[in-house]
Amino acid sequence: xxxxxxxxxxxxxxxxxxxxxxxxxxxxxxxxxxxxxxxxxxxxxxxxxxxxxxxxxxxxxxxxxxxxxxxxxxxxxxxxxxxxxxxxxxxxxxxxxxxxxxxxxxxxxxxxxxxxxxxxxxxx
Numbered sequence: 001x002x003x004x005x006x007x008x009x010x011x012x013x014x015x016x017x018x019x020x021x022x023x024x025x026x027x028x029x030x031x032x033x034x035x036x037x038x039x040x041x042x043x044x045x046x047x048x049x050x051x052x053x054x055x056x057x058x059x060x061x062x063x064x065x066x067x068x069x070x071x072x073x074x075x076x077x078x079x080x081x082x083x084x085x086x087x088x089x090x091x092x093x094x095x096x097x098x099x100x101x102x103x104x105x106x107x108x109x110x111x112x113x114x115x116x117x118x119x120x121x122x123x124x
Contacts, residue, residue, distance in 0.1 A: 001025050001097050001113045008093060008118030011085055015122070019080040021095030021115055029073040032101030034111060035080045037091035037120075044094070048080060049106040056106050063089075085122045092117040 007019040019035070034049040048059045048069040057069050066085075071078040078095055096111035 001028070001031065003095050003097060003113055003115035005093065005095050005115045005118040008120045010121045010123065013085060013087055013122055013124050015085050016081070016083045017085065017120060019082065019093055019095075019118060019120070021078045021080075023076045023078070023097065025076070028076040028097075030102045031097040031099060031113075032105060032107050033069075033071060033078040034096045034098065034107060035069060035078075035093060036096060036111075037089075037093045038117075039088070039091040042091075046108050047093070049108065050078065051104055051106050052101040053104070056104070058106050058108075082120070085120075087122045087124045090120060090122050092119050 002024040005021050035047040037047050038044040050057045050069045054071050066083050068081040094117045095115045097113040098107045099112045
């Protein structure tokens with residue numbers, strides 16, 4: 001699976017962005033998907049995850065209520081809608097695919113495939 005993120009950019013605090021992650025291959029619907037981010041000087045961290053069907057999702061506490069993960073299996077794409085952005089959301093955002101997604105679960109670690117990342121900068 002190859003993953004390509006898009007939608008990053010510069011936004012003012014309080015604004016919104018929607019990230020997209022397009023996946024290659026015909027088996028996208030079998031993968032659980034996740035979004036991660038790496039803030040300047042920090043380790044990469046979990047942001048959000050979604051099951052293969054989209055029926056289960058989870059979020060890091062820092063983004064809960066502000067970010068929404070979704071997917072469109074017909075388009076081989078997963079999204080991250082980010083609202084009420086804060087300067088501390090500034091990071092490179094990565095999408096990732098987990099090959100055990102057929103089990104129906106969501107995952108916080110152990111992802112098998114990663115995109116190249118897209119930079120989100122939130123100005124104060």
